[in-house]
Amino acid sequence: MSGGTGGMVLDSSLDEVWVRALRAGYLGCVRPLLFTMHGGDPEKIHGQLISTLGHLPESLMGVVRWALDRDKDPVELAGIHFPGRVGVAAGLDKDGVAAAAWAPLGFGFAELGTVTAHAQPGNPRPRLFRLIRSRAIINRMGFNNNGAESLAAKLAGAQVARGNNALGCPVGVSIGKTKRIPLEQAVPDYLFSLETLAPYADYLAINVSSPNTPGLRSLQGRRQLEELTGALVSRARELDPHHPLPIFVKLAPDLPIGELDELLGVCEDAGVSGLVATNTTLERGGLAPEDQHLAVQAGGLSGAPLTALALQRVRWIAGHTKLPIMGVGGIMSPNDAQAMFDAGARLVQLYTGFIFEGPALVAGINSLCRPDRLRVTQ
Numbered sequence: 614m615s616g617g618t619g620g621m622v623l624d625s626s627l628d629e630v631w632v633r634a635l636r637a638g639y640l641g642c643v644r645p646l647l648f649t650m651h652g653g654d655p656e657k658i659h660g661q662l663i664s665t666l667g668h669l670p671e672s673l674m675g676v677v678r679w680a681l682d683r684d685k686d687p688v689e690l691a692g693i694h695f696p697g698r699v700g701v702a703a704g705l706d707k708d709g710v711a712a713a714a715w716a717p718l719g720f721g722f723a724e725l726g727t728v729t730a731h732a733q734p735g736n737p738r739p740r741l742f743r744l745i746r747s748r749a750i751i752n753r754m755g756f757n758n759n760g761a762e763s764l765a766a767k768l769a770g771a772q773v774a775r776g777n778n779a780l781g782c783p784v785g786v787s788i789g790k791t792k793r794i795p796l797e798q799a800v801p802d803y804l805f806s807l808e809t810l811a812p813y814a815d816y817l818a819i820n821v822s823s824p825n826t827p828g829l830r831s832l833q834g835r836r837q838l839e840e841l842t843g844a845l846v847s848r849a850r851e852l853d854p855h856h857p858l859p860i861f862v863k864l865a866p867d868l869p870i871g872e873l874d875e876l877l878g879v880c881e882d883a884g885v886s887g888l889v890a891t892n893t894t895l896e897r898g899g900l901a902p903e904d905q906h907l908a909v910q911a912g913g914l915s916g917a918p919l920t921a922l923a924l925q926r927v928r929w930i931a932g933h934t935k936l937p938i939m940g941v942g943g944i945m946s947p948n949d950a951q952a953m954f955d956a957g958a959r960l961v962q963l964y965t966g967f968i969f970e971g972p973a974l975v976a977g978i979n980s981l982c983r984p985d986r987l988r989v990t991q
Contacts, residue, residue, distance in 0.1 A: 628684065628980035632947075632973050635681075639971030648743070655750070656741040659968075666711035666718075678717035681972050682781075684980040685721050690937050690959055691859040691886035693783050693815050697721020699950070699978045702941050702962035703787035703818065703863070707758045709767045716781030719975040723780070724889075724962060725764060726787035727820045730805040732760035733792055736825060742910050743968075746901035748945060749919075750965050752893070753825045753912030756789045761806040768813040775815055775858070783815035787863065789823060796828050799837075800844045807845055811858050819845060822865035822892040824913045830865060835875055838862075842883035859886035866891035866922050866942060870929065877934045887937040889962070890930055891923045894942075916965035919943035924952055931957025945970060947977040954984040 651657035669677070685697030701715050701723040708728070715723040735757025742751040758764075764786065773779045788806040790799050807817060819841065821832035832841060842862060849857040862880050864873070880888065893913025900908055900918060923942025931938055940958030944950050945966045953961050966974050 632977040635976055636973035639973055655743045663706055663711045666714040669714060674717050681719040681976055682717050686984055688959060695721050696782055697979055698960050698984050699975050700724060700960055700962045702964040703727050705964045709764050713780050718972055719979055720782060722783040724785040724787055724818060727756050727789040728758045728761050728764050729756050729789050729791040730761055730802045731791045742907050744904040744907055746903040747918055748969050749914060749916030751907060751910050751912045751914050755825045761809040765809050765813055773813050775813060785816045785818055786810050786814040787818040787820045789820040790829055792826055799832060800841055803845060804848055807848055811852050816859040816861055818861040818863050818889050820863050822863050824895050833876060835879055838876060838879045842885055846884045861887045861889050863889035863892055866894045866926050889939045889941060890927050891942045894919050894922060917943055917945050920949055924956055927953055927958050928956035947981045950978040951982045955987050
């Protein structure tokens with residue numbers, strides 16, 4: 614890939630022209646409007662965006678599908694057919710409000726959530742901060758969501774069932790621990806979410822790496838993760854012995870390599886289907902001077918400052934396990950996605966990149982990346 618402007622470095626082609634036009638329209642017209650709505654409050658803007666996407670009329674959805682749902686590169690992973698390699702990362706659509714919009718926007722899968730067994734309000738506001746010059750977000754949302762049963766009802770109402778592709782792409786769900794549940798009761802809390810969502814989700818991702826729920830990252834300890842993954846994988850096999858629901862584990866980027874290596878062994882031994890790497894970081898390196906005053910805000914950092922760390926972790930993980938990897942963290946351009954694929958990720962997920970770059974980023978990755986180019990030449 615060569616040439617380009619801004620955050621995208623693209624091949625010279627008709628696809629590039631289309632992607633550049635999409636990007637120019639988003640950056641020139643849509644994003645300035647989005648970022649100034651509701652007095653610039655990022656959480657209110659996010660809620661408005663998701664609500665709008667969730668209520669698009671079918672006629673307009675058809676136009677979106679015609680314009681954006683193209684050039685996907687399908688892949689089979691964990692027994693799931695993914696029509697494209699680019700997915701929605703957890704956190705973008707927690708309660709599945711816009712679940713029907715993601716495939717028309719060009720996504721090949723959508724990971725909804727994170728949801729918990731019990732509905733909860735999350736942490737006090739303000740809890741979402743946009744760092745525009747750094748192309749980053751700091752959040753300490755705290756798993757605010759309507760609960761696993763609410764999401765299950767929403768998916769059932771949309772005629773979604775595991776494997777039926779009712780929304781045009783696979784639907785994964787990220788599950789986390791309810792804040793008020795003690796850590797020693799985490800396993801039954803996660804099991805409730807699994808049992809509630811198993812009829813509808815194509816896979817589940819165990820979120821034990823968010824920095825915004827007290828004590829949650831302690832579940833990445835060897836003994837705790839052994840108990841949790843063992844229980845969830847075992848229950849998935851009981852629910853469907855012939856085709857167990859795939860279970861992925863989402864890891865933090867801040868884990869020391871020694872601990873990460875140990876946890877890979879735990880995941881392999883438990884029989885999980887894959888890994889999601891990585892979650893947000895507690896580090897604050899790479900912020901623009903204009904955004905340094907926000908560095909003191911508690912929470913996880915995502916976006917461009919996470920790009921190098923997430924890529925480093927994915928490359929290391931791919932070199933130390935055969936488990937398939939969904940790469941996420943700091944993917945702000947097709948080049949970032951290509952680097953993730955070259956590092957060993959089979960799929961990628963977007964959140965902050967989608968907020969800053971819009972649908973052009975999805976289209977650019979679909980059209981211009983070659984996810985398996987290193988596998989073809991090896």
